[in-house]
Amino acid sequence: MFQTAKLSVKDYQQIVETGIFGDRRIELIEGNLIEVSPETPYHANCNNKIYKYFLTLFNSLADVRSAHPVSLSNSEPQPDLVLAKLPDTLYDTRHPNPEDIYLLIEISYSTLSYDLNEKKQVYAKSNIQEYWVIDLENNRLFIFRYPQGEDYQNKLELNTGLVSCLAFPNVKLEVNRLKN
Template identity: 25%
Template sequence: MDLALAFEDSQPFKLTVDQYHDLMEQGVVEEGSNVELLEGMIVSMNSQAVSHTFLSFELAVRLREALKEIGSPLVAVTTPTVSMPPNNALDPDVAVTDAPEMGPGFLPVSGVRLLIEVSRTTLRKDMKVKRDIYAQAGVPEYWVVDVNKAEVHRFAEPAEGVYRQEQPIPLAGPLASLTIPDLAIDGSAIL
């Protein structure tokens, strides 16, 4: 059978976040599986190397400690699924949020203050596709940690679907938030 011919005039069916969540609840898509909902399509993600997992965890720990030090009610969590209706549910490596720690469903984008992606092999996707989705969803601040170049690309001020501010900085010394007052972590010796 010629599959290209079979799909020639077909349009993909885009899932909504609610439909994707229902598939997880029904066990069709296993919770914890290595997939995301990207523009309505279930896509597989790269497996994480141990160094990626360690760096994500270390960023979250340092952020959590810094948030406590400044008396912030925000919390840093690792690998949440962030709901961005109608068609996106992405799993950033770290999120800073004011959403309750426990609750049904995915983390609502309305509770997100900062998202972080750690990039070793996914830099192009993180710097373009995910950046644009996060900006369109109104995520106030987004960091891409470029492991290969040891730098952090910070994006802020989403408006009309794009980030108006971008600041790359070395992944060393202080890494300060552009949108959360007084929040900074030490990026030294994190790699």
């Protein structure tokens, strides 16, 4: 019987450093190499607008990171947006790990099922306290909080209004600014 070999995060990082993937968008998810779909202009522009919005709100409170890897126990995804602990020099020699992360956001245009299932499970198992999915196609925001096992105890879906992340309850975000 044949088995698929799983990569560790360390093995994956060593492979990435060789440059063998070139410009291919590859993530390590649960020890497996996953090729990520190319980013559409719409997705990229939405990501850029949300990144700029987060910079205005969180610049002195958190390290706002856009489309960069985070290191989890057996995965190294590249979420669309991350709020991580300061100072940003913490990440000169490593990517943020779960203890550094306040909030992870995936912006979904063609990957909603993947973001709401596989990615959510990976983040919950890694004890990421808060995970948001921005569903561009259906104009909604999914908020997942308080991980337990492979899922989150608290789930919320918003279309409008104001929302705050757990780490910064006094910072109010307009849901409509996240969806377009």
